[in-house]
Amino acid sequence: MSILVFVENNKGSFRKKSFEAVQYAAHVAQQTGGTVTAVAVGTITSAELEALGCYGAQKVLHVTDSRLDDFSARAYAKVLIEAAKHMGAKVIIASHDTTGRAVAPRVAANLMAGLVAGAVSYPDLSNGFAVKRSVFAGKAFAHLNITSDIKVLTLMPNTFQVQKGAGSASVEVLDVAFDDRDFALKVVAASHATGDVPLSEAELVVSGGRGMKGPENWYVLEDLAKELGAATACSRPVADSHWRPHHEHVGQTGGTIRPNLYIAVGISGAIQHLAGVNGSKTIVVINKDPEAPFFKAADYGVLGDAMDVVPRLTEAVKRYKQNA
Ligand SMILES: Cc1cc2nc3c(=O)[nH]c(=O)nc-3n(C[C@H](O)[C@H](O)[C@H](O)COP(=O)(O)OP(=O)(O)OC[C@H]3O[C@@H](n4cnc5c(N)ncnc54)[C@H](O)[C@@H]3O)c2cc1C
Structure with missing residues (x-):
């Protein structure tokens, strides 16, 4: 089973939530006998991409267009859709952050895939593909079985353990054709939160x-x-x-x-x-x-x-x- 995981970089380096998502994907790959391909966009070094291998990615698809340095839900969704088609992906994973929340539903709608937003468990494969998420303001859990052929998940950050191992992912450049509408919404300024710890x-x-x-x-x-x-x-x-x-x-x-x-x-x-x-x-x-x-x-x-x-x-x- 081919598993795709979206990793967003922050000025050329990945944050913990990306490693968490890759490691989650590796866990699912272990459960299903699958492979993990990370999808990265924008300006970032090959060394950073290869290092995703330490968290369980076998391969990284890199869409290098520098316009992707700025967030665009439409363009990022296009990247993931193209990558999913390229890899024949059956599971697509992203963080449940601002980016993941904007991109994952677009990807799911395009690929006719079921989506669980804010997953807090690994899938239970004993009877389908059931994932837990919290509901009613954290008062209860819903166990959702995704029955579509392709499954999309966003992961609640800080939920799954991250442990750096050894390994190096191979990097392949993926060409995606964008049009002006993909960048119709431009980020004109970004103010960053102060403090050492996000x-x-x-x-x-x-x-x-x-x-x-x-x-x-x-x-x-x-x-x-x-x-x-x-x-x-x-x-x-x-x-x-x-x-x-x-x-x-x-x-x-x-x-x-x-x-x-x-x-x-x-x-x-x-x-x-x-x-x-x-x-x-x-x-x-x-x-x-x-x-x-x-x-x-x-x-x-x-x-x-x-x-x-x-x-x-x-x-x-x-x-x-x-x-x-
Ligand atoms: C639709 C909706 C959405 C909302 N969303 C949010 C949300 O996202 N986040 C959120 O936080 N709230 C939200 N609220 C508001 C929420 O209902 C509460 O009003 C709010 O959380 C109260 O904030 P507070 O505890 O800081 O203040 P207060 O309710 O005023 O409580 C202050 C507390 O401080 C204690 N205290 C006072 N003096 C001291 C002292 N010297 N030392 C120690 N303790 C002291 C008091 O005993 C009291 O328990 C929402 C409300 C609505 C209706």
Whole structure:
């Protein structure tokens, strides 16, 4: 079975979510006795492409057109459709990020394929091709059996383990003919999120809510995040009040994250907030109200004032690191 996986590069290098997608594809290939071909676009070195072999890709199809350095859902979908036809692909995989969410449905519609968006499990092949995704704001799982000949999946980032192995993928240039309509929508400017760790891929996240009282108090969360090497996030009212930038807003109407550790400070735990974070492996809640709903979803709860608890936690992390 031929398996295709879309890997988007960021200024010439791949991010963790791409390796995750390739390794997921390799796992499916193992289950089905298939082969993994990654599909890359735009300007990137052969060394970067070959290194996808360390995550299980046997081959990389590279569409070199430099116009693809800027995102175009239409052009990227065309690339994947052409690559799928070229390889006779039966399974097509992408990350469930902004790009994957825009491109995968176009590809699925064109190839008459069933699509599972936001998969959180490997396919269960015991009775078809069943994949799990979370539904109802993370309150339940749906097990979806894709019955079409071609299957398209987007993967929830930070869900599957990534382990670098050895190997080198062969690289083949794929020619795709574009027309002007494929680039009708142009990216004129892109502003990049600040901070060392991109939120969508962060394994540790320190997040603040309205209980922080105002942007002037955010330094305590930033200090903790810096000590931990974590990304920062926030609840929606915080972003709406311009205390923090909108790209940090998580929840039903914001980003969905699945870090190993989510520290929620001064956040009540409304269902709309939980929808974006309840896939976190460990949740720590710091809140001064013992009745705050977030405590019910927490693995660890600290009852106390944020301005008192968080600096003490930061000091404890510092001490731990010094003694480690
Ligand atoms: C359609 C819809 C979509 C929504 N989407 C989202 C979304 O995507 N993301 C999201 O976050 N919200 C979303 N919301 C809003 C959501 O319902 C809540 O209103 C919001 O999450 C509350 O934010 P908060 O917890 O920061 O603030 P609050 O509800 O005001 O809670 C503040 C918390 O801080 C605690 N606190 C106060 N002072 C301190 C202190 N000194 N130390 C420690 N704790 C303290 C309080 O006890 C309280 O629990 C949505 C709402 C709707 C209707």
